[in-house]
Amino acid sequence: MADNRAFSYIKGSSAVANGTRGNLVLTAEGLEFQPDSGSKKISIPIEKIMDAAIEGTIRRRLCVLVYDSNARYYFSVSDQETWRDVISLAAGIYRKILGINPGSGKNSGGANQNPAPVRTQAPPPVTPPPPPKAAPSAQKTITPAPAPSKVTAASQPRKAAPTAIPQAPPQKSSPAQPQPAASTPQNTSKPAYTGPWPSGQDYEQSFQILKMSINHSLGKIDQWEVVKNSKTTGWYVYASGNYGSIYKVKADDSKYYAIKCFTRKSGSLNDRYTKISNFLSTKASNMDFLVHFRYYEEGIKTRKNPAFFFPLLKMEWIDGVTLNNFVKMNIGSPRVLKSISENLLLSVSKLQKVGAAHGDLSGDNIIIGSKGEIRLVDYDGIYIPDFKGQRATEMGHADFQHPKRTGETFASSLDNFSALIIRLSLLTLAEKPEMWEKYNQNDPDCLILRKKDFLDLNNSEAYGVMMKTRNKSVKRLGAMLEDYLSRGPLWDGASPHDILSL
Template sequence: MKYVNKILVLLFVLLFIAVVPIQFLYASWSYIEASLHLAFIFSSYENFHIIIVATILFVIFAAMRLKKLVSWEAGGYSILAIVILLTMSLLQKPLNFFQTLVILVIVLAISCAVYLYEFRSRRRRFIFLAPVAASLVIAYLLPLYVVVFYAFFLFVAVAFVRPQLNEMQQEVAKSDENNENTPKTEAAPPNEPEQPGGTVKVDQATPDPRTIIDEVPPDLDSIPQSVSWPSQSDYSRAMQNLEFSIAKERSEVLTSKVVPNPYVSIPGNVVYSSGNYGTVFKLQNEQSTHALKCFTRSKPDLSKRYYLISKAISRFNDGSTFASFSYLPKTIRTLKNPAVYFPALMMEWIDGVNLNTYITSNIETPRKISDIAKKFLSVAIRLQSYGISHGDLSGDNIMVNPSGEITLVDYDGMYVPSLKGMKAPENGHDHFQHPNRTTSTYSERLDNFSVLVIYLSLLAVASDPSLWDRYNRGDQDCLLFRKRDFLMPDTSPLIAELLAKKGRIRKLTKLLVEALQHDPLWDGIDPEKLAKIQR
């Protein structure tokens, strides 16, 4: 059991064993002295105790939502339970049956209306009505304090028991997958869909690369868990003296020179980019130019992941979509811990600019932005046909060269068929990902939501360039959308503006809003389906 769930168990036990019974005993004491009619002991008590319980539950719910431990769908049930508790706290004195039932019916009706509006699925609506009907039955047949207990147990069930059962089911499913001896053969890559203004090309691969399972390589690094990984500044200092820092067998690095970053005002700065897991430097020798990525954080199965990713890319690569790379174990050390050599990634250097810079440079020529949208969707369709997901599509990780060709960089979160059954090492950029994405969300459909976000953003800017200045505002971490737009689509000015437009942009925006109500891997927004949406 996870540590956070152990804490929740303790909180629930304390609430149930201590807080709730105490409020009944305390509030009923004066009544017991006056009367021994035990059937009515709990009909009058001080309800501020219920407010305390409801507040504690709300804090637990808010914390779980912030950590994405519970979805908004399950959250609807949690809020329903809290609302029932608060309703009971409003009853300051014994009320007759009619008054009690009317108050509860009004509250439940409002809760139902909100939930049924947000979740349009008939199945979800039917399931949600079950606890609501149970609330009315309990209120009709039993004393009101039983409703309080019911609401409390409802909260426990949806906030703790249900996630635990889901987790157990995932473990069982994963175990079943691992026990399968023969991999299933999936359908062939899709036929070529038509794209307005051009054709989106999809290669027909034989055999289907999604069915190819690579052997698991040995652990190439064996970095002790107790070792602290170098920081960006540690690597920057190490790059000043390659003879000391680079392992002797890495001649391809030792024969290169470190190129300072001309776009940074600090003299001698050699860092070209940095992210969650690493820092990138530029190396140059007489024959070629490369990027060297040095890792600043440990990753589960680092060598295995890059070994299998490189195998998959080598089968897919068309010479432009991915930069060729080599995973170099035990390559670089720093003064922080000179006894340990850390791995690095040596990649082909890509000449070009990231997607944000490309849009800014071509904002006056919308046709170029529209063309990039079409090329990007073509790449996404081809990737999915091979069972590959980039895992962290964003403006930073999409490079456009001078001839207008797209190259994807940063493969830390990539999914390939050989990684099936593992968890994602990261969740990607918040402003491009489905808000319910977790590390368990890991498959060939991992990119679906971010592809829709990027494709829609490019088409919207091409249609109305003023959107770029009004919604991007020079922010390199997003295009048009931000995470708050996904969390609160009904109050998003950007979504409202795009829904007011006509044709394909409006259709794609409605699809994005619908996707927020579904699982992050929903196939309703597969790139191939996006290409079929006409003007």
């Protein structure tokens, strides 16, 4: 990729990826990140780039989505809007103008063409423009990638869509209450969807034309409103993580809901969410730190694939701030930090008592309300007794997880390690607030310790600074961490009760 970069250079700047500073360069060949440290570079060939978007609420990052694996790469860059547009445009030109199917091999003749002159030749969208109220802003006009040739239904005219949507009676009860999952009966004659899973960008377009996109079995969609994110200019998305994008709507009952649209395909989504929903409404019905939801197997359509409904979750909208933002806001208030970590451990303990674990406790999956109440969101990695003997479908945020965690690590003690990391970090920050800026570095995916510290605790600078304290609890928790790392990820000697007793 680097050989002819001098002739195909499009854009370059300094950037941070995986906590490492380096140089990000886009050429007509693809995107390359070279860390300053000389460690392994990231290379994404142009034909593998599905799209680019900006993700995250507070620390917004450039996200590059990749075909095949649906993998995402995150970069912190200063001019992220320009980067997003340029990457999207370059990848779109590669696919459309050079006539190459997404994810297929590269057309060697086209990769070095200068993309700029063909900008105006992009074909018009396959669907009518959204109604004037929801007119897309300039940054939303990234032309959708062509639907894969296998998905023949995608070329059906959009007009036909509304009549095809079954009109179900409006829901009587609120999804905030315990309810079974609502899986729409599948039309067995319909071919299974095999194309690329929608990206955050695709769902963004769907929310521009909400009434045409959401399955009317969710309620009186005509009376729904999308609530735009006031923190972003012209975007609907509120937050996005590894598995989905979150949107806010005001539904026909005048309540606010979070809609989670999935950006990664998972074969077992329907079964898992049905079981989780049942669990929440039975064994965990008294746990107010959990968020009840309704799962819709056929929930939302995208412009690229107007004949298919993709699944979604509809859940109570949780007002509050994520743990990382909460720490940032309360970094000078030791009592607040201690009490939040205690509340969290008590919640984890309650979950364990009914044989469950959240599975991905992290800086953005814990929301703290105005009265300090804890709410856990994101149940993609949850363990419940029904899942005994199964493998985990995700590994959680690496900087909150035991480095030896694998798919087999799936039991009710799954949260012990992350609970210890959060307690240790928050008690340390209560003593040494200056460590936040130095070791968090505005990274929403970690607190002050990272996976690299867990892998080599004796040489970890952050751990070394942590342990230079007179605070006995911090010292004991640090020793417990050392002990834990020498054991397996499901060690039951570090239960929330054990952690709180130190």
